[in-house]
Amino acid sequence: MRRRLRKWFCLLLSLLLVLGTLTACSQSPEKTGNNGVAGNSGKEETGKEEAGIYDGIEPLETETELNFGYLTGSHHGMIIYMIDKMGGYEKAGIRANIETFGNGPVMVEAMASDSWDCGTIGLGGVLTGVISQDMVVIGAAARDYDSLRIFAKNDSDVVSAGNTLKDYPGIYGTADTWKGKEILIPTGSTLHYVLSTGLSKFGLSDTDVAMTHMDVPGINTALRANKGEIGALWGSFTYADEMKENYTVVMSANDLGIELPTVMCANPRSYEDPAKYKAIKKWMELYFATVDWIYSSEEHFDKAVEMFTEINEEAGATGTLEENRTVLENNRHYSLSDNVKLFNEKTEDGSMLLIEAMHNDPLLFYIKNGSYQKGDDTKLLGGYFKADIINEIAAMKE
The missing domain is CATH 3.40.190.10 (Periplasmic binding protein-like II)
Structure with a gap:
């Protein structure tokens, strides 16, 4: 009798092990963006503290797909990827596809075929995008002084x-x-x-x-x-x-006294689409939450340096932890409060602070060198810098 019970017990144990293996093998695969890098919830990799970054952000009522663009190796673009790694998009109801580009003008060319809805870009991309394709500037991303x-x-x-x-x-x-x-x-x-x-x-x-x-x-x-x-x-x-x-x-740039901001930008067709607009706004909430988290403690900053290094390696832009630490130390990201100031405060002649940083000397330089024509500078002032999302998010925080 004991022998028979021992036999049934062994059979039952074997069956449970097989069922456990089959269950593990049937787990859904990780999401993959169009850059071929898998997304994840971030909870296992980043720990409880990091996973809570986005707890105060309400998810979209309807899950929405967003295609992101940013420049390879850029510190302003790394936030886009950090959000994915820490589960922000999944939590907010965004299906994210991320694509990298070698420079701003190339990224703008891709926008013509609606390859991306929103992202981050530098001065060259801003001028090309606004003047040639009505690109919308919706936020200031990061300072870009020291590493030029x-x-x-x-x-x-x-x-x-x-x-x-x-x-x-x-x-x-x-x-x-x-x-x-x-x-x-x-x-x-x-x-x-x-x-x-x-x-x-x-x-x-x-x-x-x-x-x-x-x-x-x-x-x-x-x-x-x-x-x-x-x-x-x-x-x-x-x-x-x-x-x-x-x-x-x-x-x-530092040696020459040049201070240039990089920005958050949007495809004009995506910006005008009600569902995409809501998703882009949600992305910007995630962006500012991530920036606040990075600079809230030395431990968080160290973690951001590690993730920046991982992100660059995945995109083929290798660099050491110390090199990437220097980038983040010398080119700080803009917070929500920084953005409120840049989009709403005016210079003595009534210009938006953010436009002033990009308009006078930089744009006149490009016109002088034949990259743009006379009159293009007035288009940059024609309402393509939109404070709507920044002010809406700020109002939510009050």
Whole structure:
């Protein structure tokens, strides 16, 4: 009898083990965006504290699909991915697809075919998007001052000339050493503006150098392979140890006193669609909640650095924890309160603060260099900077 009971017990135990295995194997697979990277709830990876970031955000009444766009390796775009990794989209009722681009103008081109609904972008993308495709600027994403840098080989005569400008002690070279140089750079971008501004301090213009258009990831690869004398980089690429060993920063936005914000933007067709509008607004709530969480403690900041590094690796933009930490330390994201100020406070001449930062010198530079035509500057002032969502979210917080 005991032998028979032992036999039935073994059979029952085996059956339970088989059922447990089948149940585990039948779990639904992770969601995957169109960039091929799986999304997740974030609860297992980030822990209870991180998973609670979005507890105060009400989900959409109807689940809505949103396609996001941002620039590879960008600190402003990393928030889009962090929200996915920490389960924010799932919690808010957004089906997120995320796509990365090499530079702003390329991202704008993709908007023409409705490849993305919203995302983050820099000055070059703002000007191209607003002027050519009625793109809507809906928020300020992050500061973009410190990591906009022009590098030259350590043995370049630009470097050996040293710092020759009294008013700009961080800039290297002379008019003679810069003239005729080939420079790897994404033309029409914020880096182009930095270069042109720097050259002007020597009495030079873009026509005095030879600009070779390349995306920043490609420039990074070329410089690391020792295939370019001078190249322009942004984001975490600028803090790599390999760059410090072989190259010198000969110009930067900081050295020139240039302060450029990156922004949140929307496809105009998505912005006008009622369901998409609600989803974009929900994304911005998630964005600001994530920013607040990052800067609320040193522990959270450390976690954000780790996630930024993981995100870059998944997108093919490798970098160390220390390099990515420097990016986030020197290029802080804008909070909701920052946005309320930038969109609602005016300059002495009545301009929106955010528009003022992008309009005068930057846009006039692009017009002067033939990227845009006279009259395009008035379009930038024509109502494409929308404070609606910012003010609606702010009102909800009161």
